[in-house]
Amino acid sequence: MRNAQQMLINYEKLRAVGQLAAGIAHEIRNPFTSVMGFLQLMENTVHDSQQKYFSVMQSELARIESITNEMLALAKPQAMQYRPINLPDVLMDTVNLLSAQAHMNNVEIETQLDSNEAPVIAEFNRLKQVFVNVIKNRMESMSGGGVLQIRMHQTGELVIVSFSDHGTGIPDEIMNKIGDPFFTTKEDGTGLGLVVSQNIIRDHSGTMDITSEYGKGTTVTISFPLYQHTFKDAAASMENNLSKK
Ligand SMILES: Nc1ncnc2c1ncn2[C@@H]1O[C@H](COP(=O)(O)OP(=O)(O)OP(=O)(O)O)[C@@H](O)[C@H]1O
Ligand SMILES: [Mg+2]
The missing domain is CATH 3.30.565.10 (Histidine kinase-like ATPase, C-terminal domain)
Structure with missing residues (x-):
């Protein structure tokens, strides 16, 4: 039988994991925003032969953005309707x-x-x-x-x-x-x-x-x-x- 104290510790552990994830996601966002901004500035100067690398970079960065957003949303308490x-x-x-x-x-x-x-x-x-x-x-x-x-x-x-x-x-x-x-x-x-x-x-x-x-x-x-x-x-x-x- 599981004891309640143990479950409480687990709950705290999970909460700590969630908070850590949110903290990391938050910290990633600042350097991410500046990289995204500079990349956009460079867009018009990119040589045709490099255009395909450029779009890969953009779509990979968009992926990072959606992952960090998800991590942030996960840790955010949701309003409950009891x-x-x-x-x-x-x-x-x-x-x-x-x-x-x-x-x-x-x-x-x-x-x-x-x-x-x-x-x-x-x-x-x-x-x-x-x-x-x-x-x-x-x-x-x-x-x-x-x-x-x-x-x-x-x-x-x-x-x-x-x-x-x-x-x-x-x-x-x-x-x-x-x-x-x-x-x-x-x-x-x-x-x-x-x-x-x-x-x-x-x-x-x-x-x-x-x-x-x-x-x-x-x-x-x-x-x-x-x-x-x-x-x-x-x-x-x-x-x-x-x-x-
Ligand atoms: N009814 C059950 N019969 C046998 N083992 C169980 C039973 N319920 C849970 N377990 C054991 O407890 C472990 C943890 O269960 P839990 O539901 O938390 O995670 P999971 O089922 O492994 O993964 P997930 O739920 O994410 O698919 C299981 O891997 C299994 O070993
Ligand atoms: Mg399960």
Whole structure:
């Protein structure tokens, strides 16, 4: 099981990486702007035979510009819109999104929800990103196909979603590296899926736990605080307040 302190350290590490990237991108921009400016000045004096080198330089510089802009945008915090949303809607949306891929991988997604209503205060697309990351990990760990179980149940204050697979499982010796930024066992993995997911869950005051048995499978459990009122209650109390005025 991952401990919260470790996840916090990872979050700080990722933030430091983002800030470093933004810092470098920012520093590159000044010399870059002057090179770009001088190049433009020279444009009319370039000999015909060298014109093709000149255009290569221009397009390569444009590439540097777009990379630095992307790095800067990555580190910039984005404005979030938190609102009451229905968690089962996010889950079903994600399952639909990934159903074609699951089918291709011979994976059957089985969902068991205790209710079709579980309101949480959240950003729909970011929660979806978490579920996509977790479900994709599960599909990638079940090479021969199989069943993915998604269960959702509510306690008084929490909604708990668990994802269990009978995939490869995670060996004990790498369990404590899972969730470290850039730690991956996959050839084309970035090792950021779980780090990003953990950060999003944290922003929603939720928790994530991973338990795994090598050779047997993995269970990822995610919980969020429930929005105290159901939509109906909230609407009723709003109407009530209005009629009092
Ligand atoms: N359900 C799972 N079963 C087995 N191993 C898993 C599971 N989920 C995660 N892992 C292990 O945790 C590692 C990190 O996962 P994470 O999602 O952060 O990155 P990734 O999947 O390797 O790369 P990316 O998400 O960028 O494609 C994986 O490489 C894999 O070894
Ligand atoms: Mg992943």
